[in-house]
Each structure stands twice: as structure tokens, then as C-alpha cells.
Amino acid sequence: MSSPGTPRGARTAFASASPGEYAVVAQTGEERDTIFVAPADGPDAAIEIASIPHLRGYSATGAVSPEGRRLALVVADGGTPAYPSASLYVLNLESATLARVANGVDHLQTVAWAPDGQSIYFTRTAQGSGPRARVAIYRVGTAGDGEREVRGFEGVLGVYIAGIDPLGRLASVVIDGRGSTAYRDGAEAAHLSTQITRDWELSPDGEWLAFIESDASAGLQYRAKVVSLAGSTQGQVAAQSAGGGQQLGVSWRPGAASPTFGQEPAVTGAGVVAAQAGTTGFDVPLAYSPGGEHLAVQHWSGAGFERPGNVTLELLAEDGSRTALAEFTRFYGWAAR
Secondary structure (H helix, E strand, O other): OEOOOOOOOOOOHHHHOOOOEEEEEEEEOOOEEEEEEEEOOOHHHOEEEEEEEOOOOOOOEEEEOOOOOEEEEEEEEEEOOOOEEEEEEEEEOOOOEEEEEEEEEOOOOOOEEOOOOOEEEEEEEOOOOOOOEEEEEEEEEOOOOOOEEEEEEEEEOEEEEEEEOOOOOEEEEEEEOOEEEEEEOOEEEEEEEOOEEEEEEEOOOOOEEEEEEEEOEOEOEEEEEEEEOOOOEOOOEEEOOOOOOOEEEEEOOOOOOOOEEEEOOOOOOOOEEEOOOOOOOEEEEEEEOOOOOEEEEEEEOOOOOOOOOOEEEEEEEOOOOEEEOOOOOEEEEEEEO
């Protein structure tokens, strides 16, 4: 279907925009989200793409396609606030056409594109399956064709797609009574932790998985980890703000051997490389641009994770300069022309 108010055959201003990297962002609202693309070198010239209606209070999640011209969106478009139902859509950033490709998907997930951009992976939880549910990963074509189950998991608390490696292998994380376990192409690859984990991110070569462990053994602490999908661990981490202590958020710069983690302000600890220093508050990294020249972050103004303060989206350049995306509240990824 076409997005409301978009004439068939129309083209957005992004279709003829100058070459460069663009942040795909949104202004989120109670009942609709407005999608924009913002040039990394001049985000004040953001281009409006489409307005996406959703269930009151439920903003859309999304992921940008590998070629940077489409956006997969999970939209809560039915049900009630207590029992929402969601669909998977594909938004063309050059034409603003919006197509529904799957129904009954999990509404709080972030989906993943296949490397060739021809299909999308998502999760679906069986209805009425209780707190320990059957959750399955599915793959569907971008025209809504060929939907099939890839792997199902019984009696779990959650299944999360971590990414697709350059060889097309699916990395996922299952949270259940054992804690957190990573799978690659449906086979167990590494037991990550006895705790709940979050913020999973594959390395550029697909061989390492970086994540945050929510360690509740002695009061809740967020700890950065990097684990080989062959089972070994890697010690060095890169912190996006100076200091030791806890970490949140993960991003890999293209071609980098170590990931970047968001660091709670504290005394710098051993094995932590500070990528940014001299700023108040702290940054939670979201994603590097395809060329690695910019990093999108959530910048929090507070003193730490317990008192985070206010949040703004910002773009950090290689020289350390910052550009605020003050009008926008959600970051989906990077587009390119």
C-alpha cells in the first residue's frame, strides 16, 4: 500500500539529494511517527519522507537496508495498548511508498536485513504461550513473498536478532532459564552469560558478538562483553566517554577490531579506551556511518545511569565535533546516496 498522502509515482527530495551519508531519524508522536533523512554534514536540512500512523503510545522500531534506500519498520498498527498487534512494513525512502510484508510480528523488536537486501528477518511469539513462550525467527521477502520459519525456540523469555554476518549467517540471542545464549544459523555458538544481556552487535566480520551484561548478582550493574562465536573472549573495549564503571550501548566502526561502548562517567579503568573526553554527561553509541566518519549517539546530560538527565540525539565526527539532532527522538540507521 502507499503511505497516506503520497501520490503514486511521486519521488521524495531524497531521490535527487546530493551524494553523502544521511541519518534516518524520526519525530515520534502519540499516534504517528514522521520519518526524515538528515545529511550528516548538515542535519538542519533534513528531508521529510513519510508519516507513519501507529497505536497510541507505540512508536515504530526499524532498520535501514544494506544499500541505504529502504527502511524496514515494525509498527503497532492494531489491537489495544494492553494487547497490541504489529506488522512489518518496508518504506522506500526515495518514493515514500509503504508496503506491509508481514502481520502478527513482535512489536518491540529490531529486525535485520539479509546482506543482499532481498529479505528481512523478524520474530513472532505464539499467542497465548505464557511468560515462557514459543518464539520463532522468520524470513520474508521484501514484497511479502516466501515467508518461512527459520528457527523456533520453546519455553523462552525472549529471542532477539543480533545481526546477519557477511556470509549471510543469522546471529541471534535466546534468553531463558540458562541466561543468555548466542546462536548462529540456528546452532548454539556461545553461552554468553547466566544473566540477561542486551545491546547485541556483530563485528564487521561477523566473528565476534559485543553486548551488555545486566549483572544482578550484587546490585544491577551493566558490563561490556565481547565474545567470539567460537566461544573465546576478547578483553579490550573502547568506551565512548572517558571513565571506568558501567557501560551501555554498542557499535562497531567499519573495519574495527574492537567495539565502542557507552561509558558511565567514572574513573578510567584498565582495559578501557576513552573515545571521547571533556564532555558533560555521557554518550550511548547507536551506529557508525557506513564510512565510519560519523557516530550517532544518545547524549545524556546527567551524572550517571541512575540519574541520566535529559537525552538528545547527536552526531559525532572524527575530529570530536558534535552536531545535535534536537528535533528528532529516534534513530533508525544510516542511508547513503
